[in-house]
Amino acid sequence: MAAVAIPVLDLGPLRAGEPGALERLGAELRRAFTEVGFYFVRNHGVPEALVEEVFEAARRFHAQPLEAKLAMRFNEHNMGYMPMRGSTTRMNSLGTIYKPNANEAVFLKRELPADHPDVVNGVRFRARNRWPENLPGFRETALRYMDAMEALGKSLVPLYAVALGLPPDWFDEAFREPMYTLRMTHYPQQDPATAEEEWGLAPHVDTSFMTILAQNRVPGLSVRLPDGTWLDAPAPEGTFLVNGGMLLRRWTNDRFLATPHRVVNRSGRERYAIPFFMDCSFGHVMTPVPTCVDADNPPRYEPITYSEFMTTYQRANYGEALAEAEKAGRQKVELQGA
Ligand SMILES: O=C(O)CCC(=O)C(=O)O
Numbered sequence: 001m002a003a004v005a006i007p008v009l010d011l012g013p014l015r016a017g018e019p020g021a022l023e024r025l026g027a028e029l030r031r032a033f034t035e036v037g038f039y040f041v042r043n044h045g046v047p048e049a050l051v052e053e054v055f056e057a058a059r060r061f062h063a064q065p066l067e068a069k070l071a072m073r074f075n076e077h078n079m080g081y082m083p084m085r086g087s088t089t090r091m092n093s094l095g096t097i098y099k100p101n102a103n104e105a106v107f108l109k110r111e112l113p114a115d116h117p118d119v120v121n122g123v124r125f126r127a128r129n130r131w132p133e134n135l136p137g138f139r140e141t142a143l144r145y146m147d148a149m150e151a152l153g154k155s156l157v158p159l160y161a162v163a164l165g166l167p168p169d170w171f172d173e174a175f176r177e178p179m180y181t182l183r184m185t186h187y188p189q190q191d192p193a194t195a196e197e198e199w200g201l202a203p204h205v206d207t208s209f210m211t212i213l214a215q216n217r218v219p220g221l222s223v224r225l226p227d228g229t230w231l232d233a234p235a236p237e238g239t240f241l242v243n244g245g246m247l248l249r250r251w252t253n254d255r256f257l258a259t260p261h262r263v264v265n266r267s268g269r270e271r272y273a274i275p276f277f278m279d280c281s282f283g284h285v286m287t288p289v290p291t292c293v294d295a296d297n298p299p300r301y302e303p304i305t306y307s308e309f310m311t312t313y314q315r316a317n318y319g320e321a322l323a324e325a326e327k328a329g330r331q332k333v334e335l336q337g338a
Pocket residue numbers: 183185201206213216220221261262263272273275
């Protein structure tokens with residue numbers, strides 16, 4: 001039953017270049033984002049062994065002594081390590097403030113060279129990754145996975161264009177060098193007797209255009225269907241679960257859903273998750289897409305860039321961690337006018 005609720009998109013025919021595949025998948029994607037907000041992809045071409053390697057890298061990262069993790073503490077670029085209960089979900093479509101989230105996470109972005117102009121100029125969200133010093137192979141595995149996820153994400157973008165009644169290449173320029181974040185999260189076991197509101201990750205919507213989530217052997221994720229019921233997300237083998245966040249919703253003038261979801265880990269095991277969040281290129285200005293705007297449905301949002309959006313949105317969600325990080329890097333932040 002659950003598998004029926006979340007559509008499964010088979011990418012095989014598209015990857016094989018079959019005529020009509022793009023149009024068919026575009027229609028399926030349209031249904032997914034107007035009815036559910038989540039879909040699975042199968043036959044995506046990402047090796048299962050790589051996914052397993054990244055889960056193992058996440059486990060190894062969090063198994064390090066706390067000092068090693070704190071050496072790369074979460075900063076004003078939204079990169080680095082966020083300690084257990086370091087975030088509180090405040091800003092979400094459900095309008096509730098929750099207790100701090102029972103997880104710890106490390107956030108990685110595109111690897112930029114030291115002499116990249118944005119790095120040299122200290123542009124916010126465009127810093128270099130910091131890497132653990134005593135974790136051989138971690139960096140290589142993370143970089144390979146981010147490359148694979150970027151390629152998968154970019155291959156899905158034309159489906160969004162077709163789903164919105166646009167030419168397949170309509171988003172190409174916007175995603176020439178997409179911003180992205182790989183989050184490696186550790187959810188410790190939660191006591192089955194803990195209060196209702198004690199979340200691994202409280203109900204939230206993502207900020208992203210597209211979130212690609214590798215299937216988890218340890219359950220815990222549930223998704224709020226449009227009828228208000230919570231569905232424990234099934235995890236069909238060999239698939240990724242994809243959803244859209246506020247950027248997708250905003251860009252489509254609220255046509256596409258950003259569906260709330262939440263995590264609680266009462267599995268009796270440690271749980272790790274490796275969501276990959278993809279957004280448009282850094283400087284791209286997102287103006288509500290033309291096919292989502294008409295006389296009955298005027299634009300609801302001002303044009304906005306990634307950094308303008310993130311600055312406002314994430315301040316609300318990562319309040320404490322960010323305030324601290326900003327204090328430490330005050331000069332840099334003010335120079336950017338953030
Ligand atoms: O842990 C999961 O399965 C999902 C995590 C999630 O929703 C997020 O990091 O935004």
